[in-house]
Amino acid sequence: MDEFEPGDLFLSGSHRDTLWEKSYMLVGMENIMTYMHTDPEYAREILHRIMDFQLGLAKHYLDLGVEIVGMGDDLGTQSSLLIGKDMLYEFFVPEYRRLFDPYKASGVIICFLHAVALNPY
Numbered sequence: 001m002d003e004f005e006p007g008d009l010f011l012s013g014s015h016r017d018t019l020w021e022k023s024y025m026l027v028g029m030e031n032i033m034t035y036m037h038t039d040p041e042y043a044r045e046i047l048h049r050i051m052d053f054q055l056g057l058a059k060h061y062l063d064l065g066v067e068i069v070g071m072g073d074d075l076g077t078q079s080s081l082l083i084g085k086d087m088l089y090e091f092f093v094p095e096y097r098r099l100f101d102p103y104k105a106s107g108v109i110i111c112f113l114h115a116v117a118l119n120p121y
Helices: 020-027 029-038 040-064 085-105
Strands: 012-016 068-072 109-111
Touching (some): 029 040, 040 085
């Protein structure tokens, strides 16, 4: 799709609470932040399993022919990130790439991941 016209319709998918929010809902915000420092492999395992679930949704959406998908994670405040940039790139970016890559390869538009100064590529 090179141009969008008023009234165009798109098949859309959503990954609500994609990774960060899902992780702290499962184990608690203080706990996931602590695990990243005290037991990084455990933190990576939690994030990896969450993303495995999201990848199942992505496969379903791609099979249906989704054209645009939203990522509903809130990693930022109005002025900064909730987690240090180094931690985000170490723990979260590799997992986000796993989800973004199949969409990117299929030409799906990815929109609205709230993260100040975070670029997974």
